Structures are given as C-alpha cells and as structure tokens.
Amino acid sequence: MTPAVGQQAATEATTPEAAVTKICAACHTMELVTDTPRDYDAWHDTVQKMIDRGARGTQEEFGLVMDYLFLNMTPVDVNHGDADMLMGVLHIDEKAAQAIIARRAVRPFKDLADLEKSVSGLDRKLLESKKRMIFFQ
Amino acid sequence: MKNVMKIAGALLVGTCAVALAQSAAAPDRPGAARAASSDNPLPANANVVGSGPIVMPPVPRPAGAGPQRPRGDFTIHSRHLLYVTMPGSLERQMYPNGSGIIVLDADNNYAFVKRIHMWEYAGSMAAEDVAGVAARPATTMLYLAVRGRLGALDLATDKMVWTASLDGKCCERPQVSADGKHLVVGSNLQDYWYVLDAKTGKHIRTLHAPGSPGTHNLNLSADGKRAFMSPNGKLLQIADVESGKIIQKIQFPENVRVQALNKDSSKIYVNQNNFLGYMVADTNTGKILQTVEVTSVDWRSVWNKTPRPRVPHGCPSHGIALSPDGKEVWIADAIFNKIHIFSNTDNPKEIATIDTPEGTYWIMFGLDGKLVYASSGDIIDPVTRKVVAVTKSEWGTRMHSEKELDMTFIDGRLQRVANQFGNEYGDFVTAEKLGVGPHMPVMQGPAYPIASNPGVDPNAGMPQSTAR
Numbered sequence: 001m002t003p004a005v006g007q008q009a010a011t012e013a014t015t016p017e018a019a020v021t022k023i024c025a026a027c028h029t030m031e032l033v034t035d036t037p038r039d040y041d042a043w044h045d046t047v048q049k050m051i052d053r054g055a056r057g058t059q060e061e062f063g064l065v066m067d068y069l070f071l072n073m074t075p076v077d078v079n080h081g082d083a084d085m086l087m088g089v090l091h092i093d094e095k096a097a098q099a100i101i102a103r104r105a106v107r108p109f110k111d112l113a114d115l116e117k118s119v120s121g122l123d124r125k126l127l128e129s130k131k132r133m134i135f136f137q
Numbered sequence: 138m139k140n141v142m143k144i145a146g147a148l149l150v151g152t153c154a155v156a157l158a159q160s161a162a163a164p165d166r167p168g169a170a171r172a173a174s175s176d177n178p179l180p181a182n183a184n185v186v187g188s189g190p191i192v193m194p195p196v197p198r199p200a201g202a203g204p205q206r207p208r209g210d211f212t213i214h215s216r217h218l219l220y221v222t223m224p225g226s227l228e229r230q231m232y233p234n235g236s237g238i239i240v241l242d243a244d245n246n247y248a249f250v251k252r253i254h255m256w257e258y259a260g261s262m263a264a265e266d267v268a269g270v271a272a273r274p275a276t277t278m279l280y281l282a283v284r285g286r287l288g289a290l291d292l293a294t295d296k297m298v299w300t301a302s303l304d305g306k307c308c309e310r311p312q313v314s315a316d317g318k319h320l321v322v323g324s325n326l327q328d329y330w331y332v333l334d335a336k337t338g339k340h341i342r343t344l345h346a347p348g349s350p351g352t353h354n355l356n357l358s359a360d361g362k363r364a365f366m367s368p369n370g371k372l373l374q375i376a377d378v379e380s381g382k383i384i385q386k387i388q389f390p391e392n393v394r395v396q397a398l399n400k401d402s403s404k405i406y407v408n409q410n411n412f413l414g415y416m417v418a419d420t421n422t423g424k425i426l427q428t429v430e431v432t433s434v435d436w437r438s439v440w441n442k443t444p445r446p447r448v449p450h451g452c453p454s455h456g457i458a459l460s461p462d463g464k465e466v467w468i469a470d471a472i473f474n475k476i477h478i479f480s481n482t483d484n485p486k487e488i489a490t491i492d493t494p495e496g497t498y499w500i501m502f503g504l505d506g507k508l509v510y511a512s513s514g515d516i517i518d519p520v521t522r523k524v525v526a527v528t529k530s531e532w533g534t535r536m537h538s539e540k541e542l543d544m545t546f547i548d549g550r551l552q553r554v555a556n557q558f559g560n561e562y563g564d565f566v567t568a569e570k571l572g573v574g575p576h577m578p579v580m581q582g583p584a585y586p587i588a589s590n591p592g593v594d595p596n597a598g599m600p601q602s603t604a605r
Contacts, residue, residue, distance in 0.1 A: 037192045044210075051211050054549070061209050075195050085195075135194040 013061050016068035023057045024050070034073065037133045038122055043069040075133040078115055079108045091131065098122040109136050152427055155402050163353050188600040209250070213548040219503075219510070221528050222267040222281060225599040226498065226512055226536025226561060227450070234530045235265030236288075238281065241528060243503075246514065249531040253295050255281050255288050269310025270540040272554045275317030276336050278550070279542065279551075280540055282308035284325055287339055293549045299338035300594050305601045310540075310557065312352055314361025320380055321364050323352040329353055332378060339595045342381045346374040354395060356558050358402035363406060365420070374407070387423045390414060393506070394450070395457045395499065397559040406457055406466060413453035415468055415479075424605065429485045448472055455498045456539075458559020460519065461506035467559065469497040470513075476500065476511060478522075491521050499539030504555045548550065559576040 013019035033044065038046070047055070047065060057065070076089035076101060086097040099119050100109075109115045112131055116122055122126050219241045223234050229582040236258060239252040258264045265283035272279040278298060279290045286302040301307065309323030313335045320335040330352060346352075349368040356365040363384070364376045373393050375385040387405070394408035404426065405418050414430035438454055439446060448471040449455065456469025459481065463603040465488070474496050478489040495513035502509055508525070509517040516526040516534040528536045530580070543555040 027249070039193070039195045041196070047213055052214055059211070075192050077195050080197055081195065094265045137194055 003127040012058060013064060016064045016071065019057065019061045019064035020068040023055055023061060024126055026055065029051070033069075037073045037075050040066075040070055040074045050087065072130075073133075073136060077137045079104050079136055089130070091123055092121060111136055140458070164568055165510040210452070215552070216449075216546045217504075218271070218544055218546065219243050219247060219273075220279065220530065220542045220544060221536050221538045222270050222283050222529075222540040223536065223538060224264055225267045225536070225540045227266055231318075233532070233534050234536050237348060238270075238279070239528075239530050239536060241563055242370070247526050247528060252296075252531060253280075253290065255290065255297065256283075256286075264531050267538075268308055271311045271313050271320070271369065272542050272544060272551060272559060273313045273315070273317045273335065274551045274554065275315065276313070277551050278312075278317075278335070280313060280322075280335070281309045282311050282318060282322055284308070287311065287322060287333075287338075289335075292544075292546070292551045301338045301340075301595055301596055302594065302597055303340060310604040312355055312357040312364075312556075314357060314378070315359070316361065319361060321355055321357060321378060323366070325352070326350075326369070327352050328368065330364060330376070332381070332504070337595050340599060344376040344378070344381050346376070346383065348372050348386075349374050354393075354558075356396055356398055356405075356560065358398065359400065359560075363402060365396060365398065365402070367396050367407070373407070373418075385420060385423050387418045387425075389418070390426070392452075394452055394455050397459050398561065399459065400465060400561045408452065408468065409514060410452045410455045413470060414459055414474060415438070415454065419541065427485065428471050429466070429479060431468070431485050431487065433477065433490055434470065436470075436472050443471070445538055446472070449496060449498050455503075456512065457598050458502055458509070459560055459561040461502055463561035464520075467500050467509065469500055471496065471498060474513075476517075488598060491517060491522050491524075493524075495537065496536065498562070499557075500559055501541060502555060502559055503543035504553055505543065510541050510543065511536055515539075571581050 005030065013022045020033065023029065024030065033129055047062065051098055070088050071091070076085050078086070083094065083097040083101060086092060088096065096119060103118055109118070112127060112134060116124060116127065160569060188202045221239045221241060223236050223239060226248055234354055236256060238253040241247040242250050260494065265285050267284040268284055270279065270281050271550050272292065277292050281288050281290065285307045288300045289298045290296070291298045302533045306324045306327050307322065307327060311320055312326065313320045317335045320333045320535045321330055323330045323332065328346050328350040330346070330431040332341045332344060334341055335338060335533065344364055344366065346366050349366065349370055351368040351370045353369040354367045357363070362378055364378050366371065366376060367455035369392050371392055373387045373389065373391050374383050376382065376383050387442060389407065389409060391411050393408040394410065396405055396407045399407055399469040405420050407416050407418070409416055412430070413436040414428065416425055417427040418425045428466055440453055450471065453470065453472050454468050454470060458467045460467070463479055466481050466485065468477050470477055474492065474494050476491040476493055476497055477487050480488050493515050497511040499512035506519065509519050514522045514528045514537055516528065517523065518525045528538070529538050540557060544551055545553045
C-alpha cells in the first residue's frame, strides 16, 4: 500500500509544474532538477531519495512530479522508445508516435534533422530545446 | 536494471561529470559522440552540450518489462536509531567522547548518524553529567536531564523546545507518562521530585518525600499514575502523581540503587548497596518478598574487606533490568565486570553469566526485547547471550553510557521508544494495544507543534530552593 507521503500541505498542487515547484524547490533551486535529465527509473530513485531526505507531498502530488519529470526531464531514444515514451517526451500524439515507430522499423532515424523531415506534426521548437535529451541509437 | 540506473545517474549528475564536460574539448552540438577513454569514462553516445550537464541515453528496456511508467509508489522509510547521551557515565569522567547525543543507526550496525549538541560548553569547561534521558511519541520530544538543568528536544527538528532549571536543584532521571502529560523528574539529591507538563516544561507540582533525602532514581507505573521515588537511601516512597500524596513506603536494609518494575507495577526490583544481587518488594504492601544473591562468584570475600574495594558507583551491582516478557532478571556486577542473569520465578536461579570486561553499571532492554544495551557499550543478543555490537562515537571510540534510548521513526516522527529503566511490560501485542510500557501505538498525523520560542525556560523566575 502507498500511504500519503508526509503531511498534506494547505494547498495541494494540481499540475505537474505546480507540484514540482512546490515540492522540489523547497530545499534547493529548480536548477538542480532541470539540469540533470535522467532515465525515468532513475528519476524514480531520485525522488525516493528526496523523500528520504524530507521532501513531502501527497501521493497525488508526487505522481504529478513524476509526470513533470517524464514530460520534461527524461531522455528518449527515438529508435527504441515505446509509443508512450515518444508521446510523453516528444510531446506528440499517438499518430505521430506510430509514424515514428513505422518509419524506424524500415530505417532507423539518423538524427534530429532526419526525424524532423520524415515525420509531420512535430514541435520543432520543443525538439530544439530538448535536443540533448533526444537520442538516436 | 535499477542498479545500472543508479550508477549511470551518479555519473551524469556528479560535479566531476560536469567538470569533465567543461575540461574536455567537447563538440558543442547535440548528439555529438565522444570517444570513451581512460580519463573519459562516459560512453561514446553521451550527449554533451557546451558546459551543460551530460545526458545519458535511456537504458534499453527488455521486451515485456512491464509498464514503462510507474507513477508513484513512494514510501517513507522507517528508521531504527539508538540515541546515546554523553557524558553518560559518572564513572568515566575523562573519557574521550565529548558531550551531546550521539545518534547511531541500529539498522546499519550502529553506524554513526549524527551528534546533537543540547548545550554548548566552552572548551575549557567540563560538560554537565547526563543524569537521565526519556522520550515520548505523544510529544515527539526527547528529554535530557543533566546536573543543573533539563532540556526538551523536538525529535522532528533536533531543536530544543524548552529548557528548565526549576528551583536550581534539578535534575535526575526523568520519566514521562505515555500520554505525554506528565514528566516526573528528581531534584538533584534533595528529597523531592518535580512534576512538569511534558509538552511545555511548566512546573505543575512537587512530590515531596521527607525521610528520603538524596533524590535519585524515578520510575513510573505503566499508566503514569504512580511515581516510584528512590533516593540514594533506604526508604523508597511511592507517590500518586496527580495528587502528590505518598501512598506507600518501602524500607530496604541498604540504600536503594537502580530499580525496575514488573508489568502492573505490583513488584519493584532493586539493587542494594553492599550487595551483589537484588531484592524484590511488593509495592502494594511495602513488604520485601525476595532477596536474591549472586553465588556464582565469591563477591563477599572481595567486598567485605577494610578498606572496601572501590567499585564504580560504590556498590557491587548498579544495573538491573527485567526482560520485557518478565522471565529474566539481569543485573550488573561491578566487582567482576559481568552481567548475571536470573530466572524470575519464586525460586530464582542464575541461568547465565556474560562477561563485559569494560564494566557494566546500567542495563537496558531495547525495543521488543531484541537487544540489551549495557553501559559498557556492549550490545548483547539476549538469546545467544553474545555481544553483537559496540556503541562507538564518530571517532570510533567505545561509548560508555548509562543513558541511551532505542527508538524507531517514520517520516521523522518518533514511533516507539524503549525505556531507560528495565521494566517488564508483558507481551508486546497487549502492551502496544494498551499503549503502555516503553512502546507506544504508531502515531499518525502531523507532529506535535513545537513551541514558537524554542529553548525558553517556562519556569523562569521560580524561586531558588533553600532546601538542603
């Protein structure tokens, strides 16, 4: 069972951004979080480590923190990640994710340029800002 | 897979990884490959962007690895800690472990966790000797009594909540009722005990025990209603905490030293001066029921000499504890540096002896009776009778302390605490249900709010006592 993690704060955060700001900037700056993208499982371990150090929020809020970390701070391998991963990290819809999966089955993507020219419906600005988290292996 | 992730995580966030990225002439574009070499342990496929952090690619997931994204499933880990207070033995004036409370991790072979300084002392000054320690989940506080004052520490923050010096004649070993309402603590060698509000430190009343000068130990019945006040003298008095009235007196042949109670506080087990053994008295009638002597060693021929040998605390046995299930009585032997274990029956027999060459002058049973903490620093498995660990400070030196607390925490909240007195409390399940004994039911909800002005003495201005 998963008890509420710590005490309920007066106002509960209801969006990923609000949750991460409320919980994760309580002891250190957000840079510590946003500077160190890592695998989703590693984020899970990190958040547990922060809870061991005293980070507190409801289970729901920690769910939102994990959403934030997944959507913004998790690297993806375009040639291997599953649809959920592609949709979350690249902020694309199911259709675009399936297009990527179909295309890479034929020919793996070489790089960002290859991805951008081969698949429609991508947010180029976002991809540019997240480029260090996007891998082609 | 989790382990792999941890290693990768450490690599990519450490400052050395950042330094590496800065020093190496890293190509400033995404996805650029860098060759792994002996001074660059990063795999070739790590992304390096200028002086920014290095991002590792996701770890490939095996087919059928289950849901990609667990969303929550976080837990607050419990901690099992031993709080050792220093200087915790009058018999170790010059020993090398300084002052304060040394926290050890019972889940990790008593590894050093931290040192809490209750009061600061000038380097040139000796710290006050610790007289006793108690804690209660109901207040989430630890109470430390030293010769001269008493302090309450909020265990969720390790900050002092209140401090008390009362009439200037405090303090001895404190005890706190399970509900956290009353803290009873002896004056320093006078003939009275104070009752304070354990939350605020406010003085409520004084339990006077004329005829029992030399206030020393203090025990509380499990329900917190009766105080067993033993002076370093022959007359032990029992007071009703609420009314302050003396309800029974027990006359012993020699000075009462350490004491312990059975689960309903109907019997008291005491060490006596000039005696290697213990006595049992009926707390309702005031009659002595048993006198149990150690016969496995010839202590009388060593002791009955002029001049008497000097032993710590000046008595052959200073340390007594009932096992929590009440089946055994453990007593310290300061002459031969042993612990003697007796069956707690109508006809008690010594059933085992344990050597503690460093000298034991107090014995405590830990939570659930699983381990015994001897003041020699030895931690003993009561089943195998073997020393399984030693309490050591951050400097690796053995700590002698007669004042330690075995506690568990969840979410920084004190959950359970063993008593410094070796009181029996019956079977664990019943004790937990009743909320009596050294254990308390698991506490939920927010921690007790701490005082807004930490460390303030609520009794400031109390007249200085002129007694003795």
